[in-house]
Amino acid sequence: MKPAKRKKLEKAGWKIGTADDFLGLTAEESAYIAMKLALSESLRNKRLKKGLSQVALAKLIESSQSRIAKMEAADASVSIDLLVKSLLALGTSPKELATAIATTG
Amino acid sequence: MKPAKRKKLEKAGWKIGTADDFLGLTAEESAYIAMKLALSESLRNKRLKKGLSQVALAKLIESSQSRIAKMEAADASVSIDLLVKSLLALGTSPKELATAIATTG
DNA sequence: GCATGATATGTCACATATGACATAATTTCA
DNA sequence: TGAAATTATGTCATATGTGACATATCATGC
Incomplete structure (x- = not known):
């Protein structure tokens, strides 16, 4: 596992300390987390591509800047639904979503 | 829209009465619902393929038979996360998930 | 018919996710 | 530098999702 990814997961609140801890995750758990990471990265990319700030996006989807930030950080408190x-x-198409998920795992 | 699909949506609690009502859904809303339908069908297929009853699956994933039924019915009360x-x-792979989602919309 | 198993539906207490807010940290640019 | 904009983090009341339970409906075999 790459250090950058580990750091990202730790920041996201997944309580990953050591390699052994990580190995303690079941396949489902890591696949689920990987999926969230892929979606959060897609979100940030989409937003930047549109030249929107987190505040602007928040208004657009009737959420808040802090929640957008948490989404993009793949925070443990955000759902895949959101x-x-x-x-x-x-404006992401189902196919694009699928692609993002497919490159997961 | 095919009657069978409409009926399924109505049963799932999406409050769809007429064609006009359905057209009132935004593209995001219908894409979201379509995605849930695709996932719910995948779940049922996977379960049957393994010869499991809803009760058996419920035990396996520490849920309840009624929630499995709601998942397979794409009930409005179930999340994509679940x-x-x-x-x-x-045992569904991320790629399989992606495929199911891709054939959505 | 009527058991028996499986699936569906309705409800509810409890758990988790959410937007909102405050505030901190970071970036950008003059 | 430092002010302004942007993003990150922490917390909380409320909204939404969850497992569990009861009960209904449906299917299959006797």
Whole structure:
């Protein structure tokens, strides 16, 4: 596992300390986390591509800047539902979603 | 829209009465619903393929028979998170998930 | 018919996710 | 530098999702 990814996961609140701890995750758990990471990265990319700030996006989807930030950080408190809804609101197609998920794992 | 699909949506609690009502859904909303339908069908297929009853699956993933039924009916009360977690627990690969989603919309 | 198993539906207490707010940290640019 | 804009982090009341339970409906075999 790359240090950058580990750091990202730790920041996201996944309580990953050591390699052994990480190995303690089941395949489902890591696949689920990887999926969230892929979606959060897609969200940030989409937003930047549109030249929107987090505040602007928040207004657009009737959320808040802090929640956008948490989404993009793949925070443990955000659901896949919210990520998907946000991506769809940004005009992401189901196929694009699928691609993002496919490159997961 | 095919009658069968409409009926399924109505049963799932999406409050769709007429064609006009359905047209009232935004593209995001219908894409979101389509995605849930795709995941719920995948779940049922996976479960049947493994010869499991809803009760058996419920025990497997520490849920309840009624929630499995609601998942498979794409009930409005179930989250994509739960569908995804359940599919992953059944051994569905991220690629399979992606395929299911891609054929959506 | 009527058991028996499986699936569906309705409800509810409890758990988790959410937007909102405050505030801190970071970036950008003059 | 430092002010302004942007993004990150922490917390909380409320909204939404969850497992569990009861019960209904449906299917299959006797």
